[in-house]
Amino acid sequence: MVTSRDNGEGRAWAYLESRKNLTGSACGLAGVVLTFTGAAGPYWPVVVAGLYGAGALLAPPERPAPPDFPDxxxxxxxxxxxxxxxxxxxxxxxxxxxxxxxxxxxxxxxxxxxxxxxxxxxxxxxxxxxxxxxxxxxxxxxxxxxxxxxxxxxxxxxxxxxxxxxxxxxxxxxxxxxxxxxxxxxxxxxxxxxxxxxxxxxxxxxxxxx
The missing domain is CATH 1.20.120 (Four Helix Bundle (Hemerythrin (Met), subunit A))
Structure with missing residues (x-):
């Protein structure tokens, strides 16, 4: 029997593997790099979160594969x-x-x-x-x-x-x-x-x- 907890864990793993999370993480990593170089200043958490959010928004949406009908x-x-x-x-x-x-x-x-x-x-x-x-x-x-x-x-x-x-x-x-x-x-x-x-x-x- 599939529980709501299982569904929640499945959705969480799906998001972690999604384009939005991967793109957002890459942009957030760029924010971390700026933090270490001192470019982000004391507002680095906002910079990192903002870059992550911007990357997640810019990432192409997930597209389910179309049905594979016979030729x-x-x-x-x-x-x-x-x-x-x-x-x-x-x-x-x-x-x-x-x-x-x-x-x-x-x-x-x-x-x-x-x-x-x-x-x-x-x-x-x-x-x-x-x-x-x-x-x-x-x-x-x-x-x-x-x-x-x-x-x-x-x-x-x-x-x-x-x-x-x-x-x-x-x-x-x-x-x-x-x-x-x-x-x-x-x-x-x-x-x-x-x-x-x-x-x-x-x-x-x-x-x-x-």
Whole structure:
């Protein structure tokens, strides 16, 4: 249990180590030196106390250290690493699902594009610099693709029980096509980011060359 005495001792030690006390003590020491040289005269206690007080007032105030929050870029990189792990689990799941050839082809194109974006290296670094892009890839891996495939598997069973309904693979093919279009748009946006970076460097070199 922390008592008021402990708090008082803690505050006392904190003040002794503070900038105000250290600066005031240095100025007070200068007053002691003046006393020994005779410059302070009979009023040396007032001089020493005054110099100490002046030093304490002039010392910069104590500033608490700001919170050490994680770097946003590091957070995005860590998030992307988690998505990469989830993508590996998604591919293992998809390997066990039987799909019609057309839907399987579209799924292969989509997962190939996602794999290229998530591959460790400079492409993933470009992706990690865009929070919205990271969110889009995460949503595709963790929600959109597994939901589309699972919905197909469930609906296919009901269709077999009640033939004559609309084939569920049509919806799956359309969903995968839409997801592939989204992934292509995302890839194009990241490419534009790199193109603008290249153009900016060209303008910089042109301006530097006069």
């Amino acid at each position: 946003p870029a590091a957070q995005l990189s860590a998030q992307l690493e988690e998505v990469r792990g989830d993508f590996g689990r998604l591919r293992s799941y998809l390997a066990d699902v039987e799909l019609p050839s057309a839907a399987g082809g579209r799924l292969t194109e989509l997962t190939g594009l996602l794999a290229a974006l998530l591959e460790p290296g400079w492409v993933a670094e470009v992706l990690a610099a865009d929070p919205e892009a990271v969110h889009a890839v995460s949503r595709a891996v963790r929600q959109d693709v597994p939901e589309a495939v699972d919905a197909y598997v469930r609906t296919r069973w009901w269709t077999r029980m009640t033939p004559g309904q609309e084939p569920p693979e049509r919806h799956l093919e359309r969903q995968l096509a839409l997801l592939h279009e989204e992934a292509e748009r995302l890839t194009a946006e990241l490419r534009e980011t790199e193109a603008r970076r290249q153009e900016s460097h060209t303008r910089y070199l042109e301006d530097r060359s006069g």
